Amino acid sequence: MAGEAKKLFAASEVALHASRKDCWVIIGGKVYDVTKFLEDHPGGEDVLLHASASGDATEAFEEVGHSTSAVSMMDSYLIGSIKGYVRPAASKATDPWSTDVPPNSRTMQGNKGPPNPNTFLDFLLPLFVLGLAFAAWYYLTFVSKNH
Numbered sequence: 813m814a815g816e817a818k819k820l821f822a823a824s825e826v827a828l829h830a831s832r833k834d835c836w837v838i839i840g841g842k843v844y845d846v847t848k849f850l851e852d853h854p855g856g857e858d859v860l861l862h863a864s865a866s867g868d869a870t871e872a873f874e875e876v877g878h879s880t881s882a883v884s885m886m887d888s889y890l891i892g893s894i895k896g897y898v899r900p901a902a903s904k905a906t907d908p909w910s911t912d913v914p915p916n917s918r919t920m921q922g923n924k925g926p927p928n929p930n931t932f933l934d935f936l937l938p939l940f941v942l943g944l945a946f947a948a949w950y951y952l953t954f955v956s957k958n959h
């Protein structure tokens with residue numbers, strides 16, 4: 813397939829290629845023909861066949877934490893991409909394709925500016941309880957004994 817123009821596929825079309833003799837996987841909206849790679853895949857052919865049959869291998873592929881060399885190998889198996897690809901809901905929000913968490917909310921916050929009111933309360937409440945306990949102890953030890 814090398815050198816040929818990449819094609820657009822429907823996911824249902826890709827699902828027809830989930831056997832040892834003909835195995836395609838969808839990763840990040842791209843379609844890879846891994847038939848020739850099955851035997852050489854360090855993770856084994858079964859995981860690829862299973863990923864192929866599952867419909868979308870994106871999350872499984874990411875969970876393994878493939879090396880950059882693995883990612884660059886993928887190009888040689890690329891045959892096309894999915895028409896209007898929408899990534900299935902991920903179980904984690906740590907993937908680069910996820911759009912449900914704005915990038916800002918993942919960055920460090922709270923290093924500058926006033927402390928978050930919640931943190932403030934978290935700090936004050938134990939102090940308040942401690943103060944009450946001290947007042948009770950003081951009252952019971954010194955005040956009530958004098959009467």
Ligand code: HEM
Nearest residue numbers: 844854855859863869872873876877878879882885886889
């Ligand atoms: C075109 C697609 C793929 C390529 C080129 C590829 C390539 C590789 C390579 C080179 C490794 C060796 C370790 C590394 O360098 O990261 C590996 C390991 C592995 N791959 Fe893939 N892989 C592909 C798709 C998948 C998919 C869809 C799964 C689905 C679960 C998968 C599961 C695994 C597993 C379980 C290992 C073994 C990790 C280990 O033993 O530490 N791979 N793959």
